[in-house]
Amino acid sequence: MNLHDELIERLARRRSAQLGELSPAAYDELLLAVREHPQTYVDDPEDQAFMQLEQAVARVLHSRESDDLRDDDAFMEERTKRMARLARDCADALELAPNSTHARLLGILAADLEPDQQLDALMELERELDQRLGPLEAPASGDAWNDVFAHGRLRVYACLSRTCLDTARYRMANEYGQKLLGVSPSDPLGARHTCALCLARLEDEQGFGELDSRFGHRGDSWQQLARVILFYKLGRMPAARRALKGFASLCDGGHYALLRPVMVDTYLPDRPAAEPYSFQEVTLAVHEADPVVCDVPDFCAWAYEQDGFGDQAEAYAERHGYGW
Numbered sequence: 001m002n003l004h005d006e007l008i009e010r011l012a013r014r015r016s017a018q019l020g021e022l023s024p025a026a027y028d029e030l031l032l033a034v035r036e037h038p039q040t041y042v043d044d045p046e047d048q049a050f051m052q053l054e055q056a057v058a059r060v061l062h063s064r065e066s067d068d069l070r071d072d073d074a075f076m077e078e079r080t081k082r083m084a085r086l087a088r089d090c091a092d093a094l095e096l097a098p099n100s101t102h103a104r105l106l107g108i109l110a111a112d113l114e115p116d117q118q119l120d121a122l123m124e125l126e127r128e129l130d131q132r133l134g135p136l137e138a139p140a141s142g143d144a145w146n147d148v149f150a151h152g153r154l155r156v157y158a159c160l161s162r163t164c165l166d167t168a169r170y171r172m173a174n175e176y177g178q179k180l181l182g183v184s185p186s187d188p189l190g191a192r193h194t195c196a197l198c199l200a201r202l203e204d205e206q207g208f209g210e211l212d213s214r215f216g217h218r219g220d221s222w223q224q225l226a227r228v229i230l231f232y233k234l235g236r237m238p239a240a241r242r243a244l245k246g247f248a249s250l251c252d253g254g255h256y257a258l259l260r261p262v263m264v265d266t267y268l269p270d271r272p273a274a275e276p277y278s279f280q281e282v283t284l285a286v287h288e289a290d291p292v293v294c295d296v297p298d299f300c301a302w303a304y305e306q307d308g309f310g311d312q313a314e315a316y317a318e319r320h321g322y323g324w
Contacts, residue, residue: 056089101152221285255313
């Protein structure tokens with residue numbers, strides 16, 4: 001779900017509550033009407049703030065579409081400008097709705113803090129939310145994601161987990177991710193990806209297997225890469241080589257992505273959607289795994305030497321016109 005779809009659902013849910021209990025057919029009619037003219041249904045400061053944030057994020061994402069055409073200096077100049085504008089948009093949204101979790105979260109991300117500073121800011125936001133709303137718990141429905149008004153708080157936990165990983169706090173990252181999975185088992189925010197990388201770094205083969213089983217062994221680039229790291233860390237080199245071969249064969253451009261990682265910009269606030277095993281997905285997985293890979297001596301050098309892995313990476317780069 002993207003922020004625009006969430007805006008529509010927020011508006012429809014709030015208007016439905018005002019009208020009283022609606023039949024499913026009546027709610028569907030309302031949803032269509034809101035989607036056609038959302039502005040007509042904005043009568044709450046929280047929703048007005050959310051609409052402004054949705055538009056602000058859309059502007060940032062639109063601006064990013066031209067990043068490949070910019071040289072490094074132009075890219076950094078444009079990025080600085082758009083993040084500064086996003087920070088101003090978040091401040092404006094907070095004037096409308098001081099308790100807007102999304103405005104606070106996006107404001108922290110827009111500030112472009114160092115990872116340790118970002119973690120401090122996120123943990124302070126977590127404490128404030130806990131004090132105001134009570135502990136984060138699974139609802140009667142079994143999945144907190146079913147409540148569109150809870151999405152901001154769930155995103156705070158996803159960002160906490162990823163930022164803990166960025167700062168090499170692997171146990172904390174896994175704990176936040178597991179807590180998020182506990183209250184939202186459908187995992188639309190991909191906490192399982194962060195947990196997989198952390199469990200691999202912690203050499204927790206049992207925990208990794210339980211996580212894999214929990215999601216029906218539904219593979220993706222994070223799971224494949226984490227499995228290679230796990231076996232490499234455990235010193236089980238035949239299994240690590242087999243896992244590396246699987247990573248290379250399943251993930252489009254996985255060889256190149258691992259050996260020549262590219263810059264991935266700040267998630268606002270979610271990681272971008274990507275097809276399973278696509279080059280975009282494996283690029284995201286390698287980007288998120290960077291702290292782990294840096295903590296595992298000689299991992300990339302070892303991978304390069306395995307069964308032509310490095311040669312395949314260079315060939316992929318040549319076929320697609322990428323630098324090497």
